Amino acid sequence: MAELESEVQSEGKCDSIADRQSLFLNSENCKKYTCEPLVVISILDHHKRRTEKQTRVIGTLLGSEDLDGNILISNCFPLIHREEEDTVSVDSEFQKQMTALHHRMNSEERIVGWYATGDRIDYNCFEIHRTYDEECSNPVMLCVDTKLSGAKLSVKAYHAATISIDPAKPLVTRFESVPFALDASQAEKIGVDVSISGRPDDKDVFDSPSSIIPDIDSLQIALADLLRDVEDLDAYVDQVVKGTIPSDPSIGREIVHALSSIPHIDARTFDKMFANNVQDLLMVVYLSSLTQTQVAIANKIGHVL
Missing domain, CATH: 3.40.140.10 (Cytidine Deaminase, domain 2)
Known part of the structure; x- marks a missing residue:
């Protein structure tokens, strides 16, 4: 103060x-x-x-x-x-x-x-x-x-x-x-996350425009963050079991709630579902890239004619 x-x-x-x-x-x-x-x-x-x-x-x-x-x-x-x-x-x-x-x-x-x-x-x-x-x-x-x-x-x-x-x-x-x-709405949170994770087109230029990270890269970042959170959670539980740190019932309830929200499916089915979703995502990326190429070719032909 x-x-x-x-x-x-x-x-x-x-x-x-x-x-x-x-x-x-x-x-x-x-x-x-x-x-x-x-x-x-x-x-x-x-x-x-x-x-x-x-x-x-x-x-x-x-x-x-x-x-x-x-x-x-x-x-x-x-x-x-x-x-x-x-x-x-x-x-x-x-x-x-x-x-x-x-x-x-x-x-x-x-x-x-x-x-x-x-x-x-x-x-x-x-x-x-x-x-x-x-x-x-x-x-x-x-x-x-x-x-x-x-x-x-x-x-x-x-x-x-x-x-x-x-x-x-x-x-x-x-x-x-x-x-x-x-205080931020869900849409604002998404917009802020995209702004933070954007990649400047030219890091050496001040206020350079940023490009949105491709969906496949966003998925990879999200999985890496999830893996890091799981590792931190695993380390915390081990410390509580060993008595290194005191237990917190509220954290325990949150862990149980998070685990109970995971759907019960076997590993083979999950791998198949994940692979199908990744293939769909790659197809969308390919189609968007193909569309950009077609638009660029059409613009060049238009300038020539």
Whole structure:
């Protein structure tokens, strides 16, 4: 949790007063936030296209609110800003134009907060957050750790909370974590998996188009992943049986459920079914390749004639 410098400077003062009076924490924002994966991909794309002088990028988050007051972050757009050590400036006119354009495309989306890349929250974040206080109530800050500090891509959500001795007299403001989760439909999960597993046509060219992995290669990757999971499961069960690690009944139930979902067929029948499916898949690959060749020949003949 990041805090303002003023909070650090007045720490002793707060402690002495707290001995006589209780502190009030303004935590009005108890909403839950969910984010679609394409928003994170757009943020990463924005970060990748930043200038050499930029250490991070910021942008506006768009979304909607359900009947329970929970927020779905469904869209975003980059924001032009200039940032120095203790100062930051935002192009508010550009934000107004982009917000108006997005509102014309989807009137249900509204500004719900902003995003920033990096692994730190500093004083400039509070200055940017104040500008979004004028756009919406309780804006959320989405922090995408592009530095992979925890050996993985971390996405966290924060909102600004005020601490005061008297509710009418705020003393200090700090960022606090709020409930956050990534939510994707089945179709979105498939699209994200295809995007991640795509192969760039030219690895040496920035933003080179990617080709979708052929079905036969996708099948091979899926079988390799399945084999790895089975080996990990086998190692886990062996450790539990030997008493190396404690048993977990919930994991045991999941293992039983997974095994019971496997159809009971003999190995010979399964091999025959698998071979037939592979042959069908190879036939589809062959026909698609043949079609591409025919189309290419037809196009060349058309140019000659």
